[in-house]
Amino acid sequence: MRALVISDIHGSSQATEKALNYFEKLHCQSIFLLGDLLYHGPRNPLPGGHDPAGVAKLLNSFKDKIVAVRxxxxxxxxxxxxxxxxxxxxxxxxxxxxxxxxxxxxxxPPEFFLHYKAEAYFSGHTHIFTATQNQDGVYLLNPGSISLPKGGNPPTFGFYESGKFQVLHLDTGKVLAQIELKKE
Structure with missing residues (x-):
């Protein structure tokens, strides 16, 4: 399985278009959308290229390949x-x-997640990328944000391929973090 992993778009069609360009480049089969797709939120500034209708149109063109959470x-x-x-x-x-x-x-949160007995926990929300394994052996994977990154990070997205997760810089495609998931 090869999947583009995107979170915290917040209505930026400009960032969405850049991220979706990697779908073909990375030969993806799926897109995992981890929430905060169209609205920027009351505490966030408007992201560059703010155009929620444009984001919807871009995402809809991949509708059969998307798994999304709210x-x-x-x-x-x-x-x-x-x-x-x-x-x-x-x-x-x-x-x-x-x-x-x-x-x-x-x-x-990751603490609640242990009840699901899964090997990996994909999430967004923090706008800060993560590719790590916690003390319980659960992989915590966050692609960061393509439009409103925090913590001094650049805009990022994720790429999952058969047990390997990478965080990539949105503008350059450079790998910023990666981890291999091993089933214990």
Missing amino acids: GNCDAEVDQMMLEFPCLSDSSMIYDNEMRLFMSHGHLF
């Missing part, structure tokens, strides 16, 4: 613009024997 800035009105389900709070993806749990991160 973020804290996503609402029922967003579903009216999108041609794929985006209101589930979580999703479980199976890649061979690997169980990949997806959530935006605002409702299911």
